[in-house]
Amino acid sequence: xxxxxxxxxxxxxxxxxxxxxxxxxxxxxxxxxxxxxxxxxxxxxxxxxxxxxxxxxxxxxxxxxxxxxxxxxxxxxxxxxxxxxxxxxxxxxxxxxxxxxxxxxxxxxxxxxxxxxxxxxxxxxxxxxxxxxxxxxxxxxxxxxxxxxxxxxxxxxxxxxxxxxxxxxxxxxxxxxxxxxxxxxxxxxxxxxxxxxxxxxxxxxxxxxxxxxxxxxxxxxxxxxxxxxxxxxxxxxxxxxxx
Numbered sequence: 102x103x104x105x106x107x108x109x110x111x112x113x114x115x116x117x118x119x120x121x122x123x124x125x126x127x128x129x130x131x132x133x134x135x136x137x138x139x140x141x142x143x144x145x146x147x148x149x150x151x152x153x154x155x156x157x158x159x160x161x162x163x164x165x166x167x168x169x170x171x172x173x174x175x176x177x178x179x180x181x182x183x184x185x186x187x188x189x190x191x192x193x194x195x196x197x198x199x200x201x202x203x204x205x206x207x208x209x210x211x212x213x214x215x216x217x218x219x220x221x222x223x224x225x226x227x228x229x230x231x232x233x234x235x236x237x238x239x240x241x242x243x244x245x246x247x248x249x250x251x252x253x254x255x256x257x258x259x260x261x262x263x264x265x266x267x268x269x270x271x272x273x274x275x276x277x278x279x280x281x282x283x284x285x286x287x288x289x290x291x292x293x294x295x296x297x298x299x300x301x302x303x304x305x306x307x308x309x310x311x312x313x314x315x316x317x318x319x320x321x322x323x324x325x326x327x328x329x330x331x332x333x334x335x336x337x338x339x340x341x342x343x344x
Contacts, residue, residue, distance in 0.1 A: 133165065133168060134165065134282075134283065134343035134344060135164060135165045136162070136163070136164060136165070136343065136344050137161070137162065137163040137165070137285060137341040137342065137343050137344075138160075138161070138162050138163075138341060138342060138344070139160075139161045139285070139339055139340050139341030139342060140158065140159065140160065140161065140339060140340060141158070141159040141160075141161050141175065141177070141337045141338065141339035142156055142157070142158055142159070142337065142338050142339070143156055143157040143158075143159070143177065143336060143337045143338075144156055144335060144338065156179070157177050157178065157179040157207070157209075158177070158178065158179070159175050159176055159177035159178065159209075159337070159339075160175070160176045161173070161174075161175050161339055161341060162174045162175075163215070163341065168217075169216060169217045169218065170214070170215070170216060170217070171214070171215045171217065172212075172213075172214060172215075173211075173212070173213050173214070173215055173229075173231070174210075174211065174212055174213075175209075175210070175211040175212075175213075175231070175233070176208075176209070176210050176211075177207075177208070177209040177210075177211070178206075178207065178208050178209075179205065179206060179207045180205070180206045181203075181204070181205045181206075182202075182203070182204050182205075183202070183203045184200060184201075184202040184203075185197065185200060185201050185202070195245075195246070195247045195248060196245065196246060197243055197244065197245050197246075198244050198245065198246050198256075199242075199243060199244035200241075200242050200243035200244060200259075201241065201242070201243040202240075202241070202242045202243065203239075203240070203241055204238075204239070204240035204241075205237070205238070205239050205240070206237070206238055207235065207236065207237035207238070207265075208235065208236055208237075209233055209234070209235035209236075209267070209269075210233055210234055210235075211231045211232065211233035211269075211271070212231065212232060212233065213229055213230055213231030213232065213271070213273075214229050214230060215227050215228065215229035216228055216229055217277075220276075223278055223279045223280070224276060224277070224278055224279075225276070225277040225279075226274070226275075226276060226277075227273075227274065227275045227276070227277055227287065227289070228272075228273065228274040228275070229272075229273060230270070230271070230272050230273070231269075231270075231271040231272075231273065232269065232270050232271070233268075233269050233271070234267065234268060234269075235265070235266075235267035235268075235269065236264070236265070236266060236267070237264070237265040237267070238262070238263070238264050238265075239261075239262070239263040239264075239265075240260075240261070240262050240263075241259070241260070241261040241262075242258075242259060242260050242261075243258075243259045244256060244257065244258050244259070245257045245259070249309060249310070249311065249314070252311070253309060253310045253311035253314070254309075254310045255307055255308065255309050255310070255314075256307070256308045257305060257306075257307055258305065258306040258307075258308070259304075259305055260303075260304045260305075261301070261302070261303045261304075262301070262302045263299065263300070263301050263302075264299065264300045264301075265297050265298070265299050266297070266298045266299075267295055267296065267297050267298075268295070268296045269293050269294065269295045269296075270293070270294045271291050271292070271293040271294070271336075272291065272292050273289045273290065273291040273292075273336060274289065274290055274291075275287055275288050275289030275290060276288060282343070283342055283343045283344070284340070284341075284342060284343075285340065285341045285342075285343065286339070286340050287338075287339050287340075287341075288335060288337070288338050288339075289335075289336050289337050289339075290332075290333060290334055290335065290336055291332075291333045291336035291337075292330065292331075292332050292333070293330075293331065293333065293336075294328070294329075294330050295328070295329050295330075295331075296326070296327075296328050297326070297327050297328075297329070298324070298325075298326050299324065299325045299326070299327070300322075300323070300324050301321075301322065301323045301324075301325075302320075302321075302322050303319075303320075303321040303322075303323075304318075304319065304320050304321075305317075305318070305319040306318050306319075
């Protein structure tokens, strides 16, 4: 009886510590991370191997409000430039002597709300709504030399600039996969409704080598508005790190 009491007392004192050691998960899984930061890319499925040489890249931030609700912010940008090579083709006069050159840059900002539904230990269904603003600028320039009979040439200089101002509402849905507690890989599909106000400026200047011909100029400006609803099967791919 005297030996049983000390053993029982020791067991009673050590039991809470043993239970805590068995039930406490590792540090990375014991807490819900509130912040996620990462990168996104928006590939184009049509002409996948040619259209994605320059694709929109973005920054992604998500603030977890509850285990199943989150606020998110995205910033997306694109810069691209393409210039055709021109070589001295002997005997060919009617040709481009500069360009065609294509320039593009765009910037978009989105804010939204997401709901999350776990489908397993590592897979989550994400769905929600985003709203955003965007600006895109497209540029084209070229110079072409042509024969202007009798005995003359004309140089045509082309310049076109297009500006798009956009407002977008974007419902989305996607899947997330967590290979590690802090790392999240995800893909999303979306159905963006976009309003675009477009401004276009097109200029042509013709310079003649003949003394009796005066140079000619063309300056056209236009505006247009359009509303579009387009399904994007793969709107973006992304990866985030939780902290």
